[in-house]
Amino acid sequence: MSAGAxxxxxxxxxxxxxLLVWGWLFVLSxxxxxxxxxxxxxxxxxxxxxxxxxxxxGLIVAVFMHMAWERLALVYAILVPPxxxxxxxxxxxxxxxxxLLTRIAFALGG
Amino acid sequence: xxxxxxxxITAAQTRPGQxxxxxxxxxxxxxxxxxxxxxxxxxxIFLLSDTFVFGCFLLSYMTVxxxxxxxxxxxxxxxxxxxxxxxxxxxLIAIMTFVLISSSGTMAMAVAYGxxxxxxxTALLMLATALLGAMFVGMQAFExxxxxxxxxxxxxxxxxxxxxxxxxxxxxxxxxxxxxxGVIALLVIARKVWRGDFDTxxxxxxxxxxxxxxxxxxxxxxxxxxxxxxxxxxxLFYLW
Numbered sequence: 031m032s033a034g035a036x037x038x039x040x041x042x043x044x045x046x047x048x049l050l051v052w053g054w055l056f057v058l059s060x061x062x063x064x065x066x067x068x069x070x071x072x073x074x075x076x077x078x079x080x081x082x083x084x085x086x087x088g089l090i091v092a093v094f095m096h097m098a099w100e101r102l103a104l105v106y107a108i109l110v111p112p113x114x115x116x117x118x119x120x121x122x123x124x125x126x127x128x129x130l131l132t133r134i135a136f137a138l139g140g
Numbered sequence: 141x142x143x144x145x146x147x148x149i150t151a152a153q154t155r156p157g158q159x160x161x162x163x164x165x166x167x168x169x170x171x172x173x174x175x176x177x178x179x180x181x182x183x184x185i186f187l188l189s190d191t192f193v194f195g196c197f198l199l200s201y202m203t204v205x206x207x208x209x210x211x212x213x214x215x216x217x218x219x220x221x222x223x224x225x226x227x228x229x230x231x232l233i234a235i236m237t238f239v240l241i242s243s244s245g246t247m248a249m250a251v252a253y254g255x256x257x258x259x260x261x262t263a264l265l266m267l268a269t270a271l272l273g274a275m276f277v278g279m280q281a282f283e284x285x286x287x288x289x290x291x292x293x294x295x296x297x298x299x300x301x302x303x304x305x306x307x308x309x310x311x312x313x314x315x316x317x318x319x320x321x322g323v324i325a326l327l328v329i330a331r332k333v334w335r336g337d338f339d340t341x342x343x344x345x346x347x348x349x350x351x352x353x354x355x356x357x358x359x360x361x362x363x364x365x366x367x368x369x370x371x372x373x374x375x376l377f378y379l380w
Contacts, residue, residue, distance in 0.1 A: 041357060042252060043252060059234070063230065087371050090367060102162050104184065107184075108187070115192070127206065
């Protein structure tokens with residue numbers, strides 16, 4: 031029982047795993063820097079930037095922060111609420127478009 | 141013990157689906173976050189609230205950038221540095237990113253060695269993490285100085301939309317503050333690890349509580365979060 035309890039509270043994983051994730055984070059960061067270096071534009075640029083960003087964030091949360099080994103109750107309590115931010119993004123996109131429209135219509139150059 | 145045996149048998153027979161497990165975990169136990177101590181759960185909840193703080197900063201940045209009629213300054217050019225006669229776009233930001241990721245790597249290893257009770261290795265790796273963090277803050281101070289000399293202010297800049305300065309200083313300033321607080325916390329806990337407080341059960345100077353090596357992991361959670369926020373700032377502010 032005590033071994034089981036220790037396993038539940040202590041997050042002891044092989045060092046190799048951390049080095050591997052570290053290496054991947056380096057590669058992904060280098061890739062997102064290269065996106066800028068080679069002046070990629072348009073849809074490809076946004077797609078690659080967001081892809082590298084999400085993969086990096088996922089690696090950090092899952093392995094470095096040990097979310098992959100936590101209880102589902104904790105995982106959902108922490109990871110679901112930030113999804114509300116996406117709704118906020120949608121609302122503010124409408125708001126910003128409307129502001130831009132009124133600025134163009136009534137106060138161009140301001 | 142019987143309850144333990146009973147549970148393992150049912151788990152072997154039918155593996156409940158994810159939603160079933162989730163509702164069981166929330167309803168059946170007195171402790172929903174069993175496995176995570178209250179310290180760790182509280183740190184996670186703090187980080188969730190901090191997520192909303194940075195989320196709102198990035199959202200306000202998105203809103204002002206989308207709604208301005210003036211062109212947004214090109215970050216690739218604004219943050220370029222001339223090294224050896226060649227203009228390298230965003231090079232300082234790239235180095236800062238690598239430094240912060242490296243600090244996350246050493247922190248993760250410090251946590252792992254902490255749970256192996258290897259006091260010296262844990263303390264040294266935490267110290268390395270703090271040094272890399274301090275290096276990051278130093279480079280950020282250099283970047284701020286350079287931009288301020290070039291005329292960037294919260295209310296205007298020489299290249300385009302006025303909102304560039306205010307969002308830049310607010311977002312990177314708050315992030316830099318988080319890094320600075322993290323460096324201080326890491327140094328405090330590294331000192332405790334070095335002294336062997338978590339082995340001898342010495343009480344803390346502020347809370348009078350006995351610490352354990354889990355404290356290293358909780359400090360690590362905060363540190364990885366700071367790195368996580370930088371991933372989003374790097375992608376959305378500097379690369380976009």
